[in-house]
Amino acid sequence: MDFRKIDNLSVDCVVLKLEDNALNVLLRKRTLNLYNENLPVIDDWVLPGHYVLKSNNLGETANRVFKELTGENHFNRNQFRTYGNAARIKSEKDVLWVRSRGAKIRTITVAYYLIVASNKELLNMDDSLKWFKLKSLPQLGFDHLQIINDAYDDVKTKIITDPLIFDFVPIKFTLNELQVAYETILDVELDNRNFRKKVSSKSYIVPLDEKQKGVSKKPSRLYMFSKDVYNQVVETDFIIHK
Structure with missing residues (x-):
């Protein structure tokens, strides 16, 4: 070299x-x-x-x-x-x-x-x-x-059209973590109910049979981003907040 x-x-x-x-x-x-x-x-x-x-x-x-x-x-x-x-x-x-x-x-x-x-x-x-x-x-x-x-x-x-947002959160994330990431980066406030509704419609955001560990409050369900699924729907789908 x-x-x-x-x-x-x-x-x-x-x-x-x-x-x-x-x-x-x-x-x-x-x-x-x-x-x-x-x-x-x-x-x-x-x-x-x-x-x-x-x-x-x-x-x-x-x-x-x-x-x-x-x-x-x-x-x-x-x-x-x-x-x-x-x-x-x-x-x-x-x-x-x-x-x-x-x-x-x-x-x-x-x-x-x-x-x-x-x-x-x-x-x-x-x-x-x-x-x-x-x-x-x-x-x-x-x-x-x-x-x-x-x-x-x-x-x-x-992050409006690309899956960049998922790099900011852990591999296994809660919906609250995902929403806070969007709000922080874009400096906006998102309606919680509407946000969760849109998330549930995205096939590339996969719900897991796991919940948070080591938290004092009620543990939230964990999710993962599937790049394979995203690549299949990328031409017809949009990232969450659209």
Whole structure:
């Protein structure tokens, strides 16, 4: 494998998760202090990412990021946009950071997002990584705020017609978990009775002979999403809230 990087081509990854009834994004701490009064101190946050190696393609690079975080290969990654504006790296801090990495100022970034189920913990969650609510993000480097907002817009568009919503909930989920996921991501309030009626009409949402465990209140029935059934009806059916 050729471990030399292509120093003007990178991949940035937006990792999303529902937690505490809020949509969260994973960020990595970016720090640099050269102890030079003429140079700024860098202390902010950025998206996880890598420069593309000469022996890797874009998808392999994104997979490398996701595998470092989750320990798994993620073939359900979503590539949603490329960023190549000549002025996208222009602040003093961003220029200093790129130069400290031996890369070029003019960098093209291909962005992906990955959805982590609400009950899943990341494999390598060290002090440099932290979940932030999408509505209360810290100071970000580069154009990463724009990348995050674009990823969110893409998710909101796709969950209307694609089964993306099921990536946000556990493999076995309750109808309440599914409804809360929709309401949180779309920032809407759904009628509970109407929602459950629509769910019951979807052949790809399969009721199980199982109920929640370890809850203080009355346990709710569990359901699963069947991708095989969904693929058979995809041309004639719609995702739940339509």
